[in-house]
Amino acid sequence: MVKFNEGWHKKNPIPLESASFEEKVRWHTEHIKECGCHGFPEKGLGSLEEKEE
Numbered sequence: 001m002v003k004f005n006e007g008w009h010k011k012n013p014i015p016l017e018s019a020s021f022e023e024k025v026r027w028h029t030e031h032i033k034e035c036g037c038h039g040f041p042e043k044g045l046g047s048l049e050e051k052e053e
Contacts, residue, residue, distance in 0.1 A: 005035035 015024050
């Protein structure tokens with residue numbers, strides 16, 4: 001299990017609701033690499049799959 005990376009979270013706050021879809025995907029992708037305290041949100045995955053079609 002990957003531990004919570006408090007330093008990364010402090011330097012990289014989660015994007016606000018006003019962030020674009022691409023900005024949110026970029027944040028979550030980097031988050032998984034750097035922290036991994038949780039995975040990509042299922043809601044986001046569904047949206048990502050729809051965009052790829």
